[in-house]
Amino acid sequence: MEKFAALIDALVYTRGRNEKLRLIAAYLLRTPDPDRGWALAALTGSLDFPAVKSSTIRRLLMERVDPVLWTLSRDFVGDTAETASLLWPEPAEATGAAPTLAEAVEHLSRMTRASVAGELASLLDRLDAAGRYALLKLATGEMRIGVSSRLAKVAFADAFGVAVDDVEEHWHGQAPPYEELFAWAADGAPAPDARHLPLFRPFMLAHPLEDASVSLDEYAAEWKWDGIRVQLVHAGPPGETGETRVYSRSGDDITRSFPELAAAFQIPGIVDGECMVRGSHQGGEEGGAASFNALQQRLGRKTVSRTMLTDYPAFVRLYDVLHWRGEDLRALPWSERRRRLESLFAELPPSHFDLSQIIAAGTFDELAQIRARTRDDAIEGLMLKRRDSPYVAGRRAGLWYKWKRDPLLIDCVLMYAQRGSGKRSSYYSDYTFGCWDGDPDAGAELLPVGKAYSGFTDEELVRLDRHVRQHTVNRFGPVRETDRSLVLEIAFDSAHLSKRHKSGLSMRFPRVHRIRWDKPAHEADRIEALRALVRD
Numbered sequence: 001m002e003k004f005a006a007l008i009d010a011l012v013y014t015r016g017r018n019e020k021l022r023l024i025a026a027y028l029l030r031t032p033d034p035d036r037g038w039a040l041a042a043l044t045g046s047l048d049f050p051a052v053k054s055s056t057i058r059r060l061l062m063e064r065v066d067p068v069l070w071t072l073s074r075d076f077v078g079d080t081a082e083t084a085s086l087l088w089p090e091p092a093e094a095t096g097a098a099p100t101l102a103e104a105v106e107h108l109s110r111m112t113r114a115s116v117a118g119e120l121a122s123l124l125d126r127l128d129a130a131g132r133y134a135l136l137k138l139a140t141g142e143m144r145i146g147v148s149s150r151l152a153k154v155a156f157a158d159a160f161g162v163a164v165d166d167v168e169e170h171w172h173g174q175a176p177p178y179e180e181l182f183a184w185a186a187d188g189a190p191a192p193d194a195r196h197l198p199l200f201r202p203f204m205l206a207h208p209l210e211d212a213s214v215s216l217d218e219y220a221a222e223w224k225w226d227g228i229r230v231q232l233v234h235a236g237p238p239g240e241t242g243e244t245r246v247y248s249r250s251g252d253d254i255t256r257s258f259p260e261l262a263a264a265f266q267i268p269g270i271v272d273g274e275c276m277v278r279g280s281h282q283g284g285e286e287g288g289a290a291s292f293n294a295l296q297q298r299l300g301r302k303t304v305s306r307t308m309l310t311d312y313p314a315f316v317r318l319y320d321v322l323h324w325r326g327e328d329l330r331a332l333p334w335s336e337r338r339r340r341l342e343s344l345f346a347e348l349p350p351s352h353f354d355l356s357q358i359i360a361a362g363t364f365d366e367l368a369q370i371r372a373r374t375r376d377d378a379i380e381g382l383m384l385k386r387r388d389s390p391y392v393a394g395r396r397a398g399l400w401y402k403w404k405r406d407p408l409l410i411d412c413v414l415m416y417a418q419r420g421s422g423k424r425s426s427y428y429s430d431y432t433f434g435c436w437d438g439d440p441d442a443g444a445e446l447l448p449v450g451k452a453y454s455g456f457t458d459e460e461l462v463r464l465d466r467h468v469r470q471h472t473v474n475r476f477g478p479v480r481e482t483d484r485s486l487v488l489e490i491a492f493d494s495a496h497l498s499k500r501h502k503s504g505l506s507m508r509f510p511r512v513h514r515i516r517w518d519k520p521a522h523e524a525d526r527i528e529a530l531r532a533l534v535r536d
Contacts, residue, residue: 001098001099001100001101001103001104001127001131001134001135002098002130002131003027003031003035003101004027004035004039004042004101004134004138005127005128005130005131005133005134005135006130007023007024007027007039008130008133008134008137008143008145009130009133009134010023011023011024011145011146011147012145012146014146015146017151020146020147020151020155021151021154021155021158024043024147024151024152024155024156024159025155025156025158025159026159027039028040028155028156028159028160029159029160033177033179033182034102034177034179035100035101035102035177036177036182037176037177037178037179037181037182038101038102038105038176038177039101040152040156040176040177040178041176041177041178042137042138042143043143043147043149043152044149044152044153045141045143045149046176047105047138047141047176048141049108049109049111049139049140049141051108051111051112051113051115051116052108052111052116052120052139052140053140054080054140054142056116056117056120057080057081057084057120057136057140058070058074058080059117060084060117060120060121060124061083061084061087061088064087064088064089065087065089069087070083070087071477073086073087074478075419075477075478077425078419078420078421078424078425078426079144079421079425080136080140081133081136081137081140081142082133082425084132084136085129085130085132085133085136086129088124088129088132091125095122095125095126096126097126098126098127098128098131099123099126099127101138102177104123104135104138105138107119107123108120108123108138108139120139123135124136142421144421146423150394153167153168153171156185157185159185160185160186162184162185165392165393166191167181167185168201168202168393168394169201169202169393170184170191170192170194172194172199172200172201172251173192173194173197173199174192180192195235196235196236196237196238197235198233198234198235198236198242198243198244198245199233199235200231200233200245200247200251200253201231201233201270201322201393202251202393202394203229203231203249203272203393204272204320204391204392204393204394204396204399204400205394205395205400206383206395206399206400206401206402207395207397207400207401207402208401208402208403208404209384209401209402209403213364214364214384214401215364216361216362216363216364216367218386218387218388219384219385219386219387219401220334220335220338220358220384220385220387221358221359221361221367221382221383221384221385222319222356222357222358222359222382222383222385223356223357223359223379223381223382223383224379224380224381224382224383224402224403224404225274225276225289225317225356225378225379225380226276226291226292226378226379226380226493226494226508227274227275227276227277227289227292227295227317227378228248228249228274228275228295228299229248229249229272229273229274229275230246230247230248230249230254230258230261230272230273230274230275230316231246231247231270231271231272231322232244232245232246232247232261232262232265232270232271232273232316233245233247233269233270234265234266234267234268234269234270235268236268242266242268244262244263244265244266245262246258246261246262246275256301256302256303256304257298257299257300257301257302257304258275258298258304258314259304260309260313260314260352261275261314261315261316261352264348264349264351264352264353265348265352265353267324267325267344267347267348268323268324268325268326269321269322269323269324269325269344270321270322270323270324271316271318271320271321271322271341272318272319272320272321272322272391273316273317273318273319273320273353273356274316274317274319274356275295275314275315275316276289276290276295276314276315276316276317276378277289277290277294277295277297277298277312277313277314277315278290278313278314278315288378289317289378290378291378291494291496291535292378292494292508293494293496293497293498293506293508294312295312295314297311297312298312298314314352315351315352315353315354316352316353316354317353317354317355317356318341318345318353318354318355318356319356320334320337320338320341320391321337321340321341321344322391324340324344329391330390330391330392331390331391332390332391333387333388333389333390334385334386334387334388334389334390334391335387335388337391338358341355342355359382367382371403371405372406374405379405380404380405380493381402381403381404381405382402382403383400383401383402383403384400384401384402384403385399385400385401386398386399386400405493407491407492407493407513408491408492408493408494408495408533409489409490409491409513410435410489410490410492410525410529410530410533411487411488411489411490411516411519411523411524411525412433412434412435412449412450412487412488412489412490412524412525413433413434413435413436413446413484413485413486413487413488413521413524414431414432414433414467414468414482414484414485414486414487414488415432415433415434415446415448415481415482415484416431416432416448416479416480416481416482417429417430417431417432417464417468417479417480417482418430418478418479418480419478420453424461427461427462427464427465428464428465428468428469428480429453429461429464429465430451430452430453431451431452431453431464431488431512432448432450432451433448433449433450433451433452433488433490434446434447434448434449434503435447435449435503435524435525435526435527435529435530436522436524436525436526436527437503437526437527438526438527439526440521440522440524441522444526446484447502447503447527448501448502448503449501449503449505449506449507449527449530450490450492450506450507450510451510452488452490452510452511452512454511454512455491455511455512455513456512456515460515463515464515467482467486468480468482471483471485471486484521485521486515486516486517486521487515487516487519487520487521487523487524488512488514488515488516489512489513489514489515489516490507490510490511490512490513491510491511491512491513492507492508492509492510492511493507493508493509494507494508494533494535495507495508495530495531495533495534495535496508496534497534503527503530504531505527505530505531505534507530
C-alpha cells in the first residue's frame with residue numbers, strides 16, 4: 001500500500017503528461033502482481049466498493065474529531081479524502097503492519113453497510129496520512145488526480161512496449177487485476193482471446209473543426225445528432241445464439257436501460273450510432289428524433305417499464321459498422337464502410353434502426369449555410385469524415401471533425417457558488433445563476449435556471465472566486481449565496497421545460513461564455529426570454 005500511496009502522492013503534484021506517464025509506467029514495471037493490476041484498475045476507474053460512501057467517511061470523522069473542526073476543514077480543503085486523511089487521529093496502540101494494496105482491495109470488497117464503519121476504521125488505523133489518502137481515494141473511486149483512463153492505458157503500453165490500440169482492444173475482456181493482460185504485455189503470453197464475447201471496442205472520435213477550408217471532395221458531411229453515442233455488439237461461439245450488449249461512449253454496459261435495442265440486434269456484428277427517442281412529443285417530428293430532454297427519461301434506469309418503452313421508444317441512428325458477420329471492417333476506408341452499412345441496413349428492423357443521412361452540398365460555403373439555418377433540438381451540428389479514413393480508436397488528427405452549431409446565449413445573474421474539486425478545491429468555481437421572473441425594478445424574483453463550472457480561464461476563475469468571497473450574503477453548508485450584482489453571459493445548446501426546477505426550465509450544456517463585469521444586474525434577461533427558446 002505504501003508504494004501505491006507514493007504513486008498517488010507523486011501524481012497529485014505532477015502536472016506534465018509525460019512525467020505522469022513515466023511515474024505510472026515505472027510503478028507497473030517494479031510492482032508485482034496482483035498489486036499493480038489493482039493499481040491500474042483504480043487509475044482507470046474500474047473498481048467499485050458499494051459499502052464505502054463519502055457520507056460513511058464523514059460519519060467516521062465526526063465521531064473522532066470535533067464536528068465543527070471537520071466541517072470547517074472540509075470546506076477549506078474541498079476534498080473529503082484529503083481532509084479525513086489529515087484529521088484522522090493516530091491510534092494509541094500499534095495496530096499491525098500496513099496492508100498491501102491487494103489486501104486493502106480484499107477488505108474493501110467484503111465490507112457491508114453494517115460492517116463498513118468498523119472495518120474501514122481498522123484499515124485507516126494501520127496507515128499513515130499518505131496511505132489513508134490513497135485508501136480513501138481507492139475506496140470511493142474518486143481519484144481526481146489528473147489521470148484519465150486513457151492516460152493510464154498509454155502508460156501501460158509504454159511500460160511494456162506494446163501498442164496502445166492493442167491494449168484498448170484487449171482491455172474490455174479482462175477484469176481486475178488483469179493477470180492475462182500483464183502476462184501478454186509483460187511476459188509474452190498469447191493475447192487474451194475474446195473473439196466470441198460481446199465486448200466493447202473503443203470509439204473513433206473527432207476533433208473540433210478549427211480550419212474552415214476542408215474540401216468536400218475529401219470529406220463527407222452528416223448531421224451530428226444530439227443523443228448518446230452507443231455501440232451495439234452481438235457475439236457468441238459458432239452454432240450458439242449469442243448475446244447482445246449496448247455500450248455507452250465510455251464503455252459502460254447500458255443494455256438494461258435499452259433492452260429493446262439489444263433484442264432488435266441479433267446479427268453477429270458491431271455497429272456505431274446515436275441512441276435517441278422517437279416520436280412527435282418533446283419537439284421531434286413524428287417517427288423522427290425527439291430532443292435530448294426526452295432521451296433523459298430513459299438514461300440510467302436499471303429496469304424499464306412497459307409504459308416507458310411505449311412513451312419513450314428508443315432507436316439507433318447508425319453512423320458506422322466495425323464488424324459484420326465475422327469480418328473486421330475497421331481497416332477499410334470510411335467510404336467502403338458506409339457502402340457496407342447501407343447494404344446491411346436492410347437486415348435490421350426499421351422500428352429500431354435508421355441511417356444517419358449524408359448531407360448534399362457542393363461547396364464548403366454551401367455546407368456552412370445549411371449549418372447556419374438549422375436549429376433543431378435533435379441536431380448538435382455537423383460531422384466531417386475523411387472518405388479514406390479507417391476506423392481507429394480515439395482522436396486522430398485530420399480524419400474526423402465535429403462542427404457544432406453556434407450556441408444560444410442569455411444573460412443571467414450569479415446567485416450561488418460552491419468550491420470545486422481537485423485542482424479547484426480552493427476556488428469557488430461551480431456557479432448557479434438565474435433570470436428575472438418579471439421586472440427587477442418592480443421587485444421581481446430571481447429564479448435559478450442552471451449551473452455551470454466551465455467556460456472561463458484560470459485568470460477569470462481567480463477573479464470570480466474573489467467576487468464570491470467579497471459579495472457573500474449567506475452560507476448554506478459549502479454553498480455561498482452572493483448578492484445579485486454579477487451578470488454572466490451563459491452559452492447553452494438548448495432550453496427545455498422541466499418540472500424539477502422552480503423556474504420550470506432547464507438548459508442543455510450551460511457554460512460561462514463571458515463575464516459581464518460591465519452590465520448592471522437589472523439588465524439581465526427575464527424568464528420569458530429563456531422560455532421563448534424552448535422547442536419542446
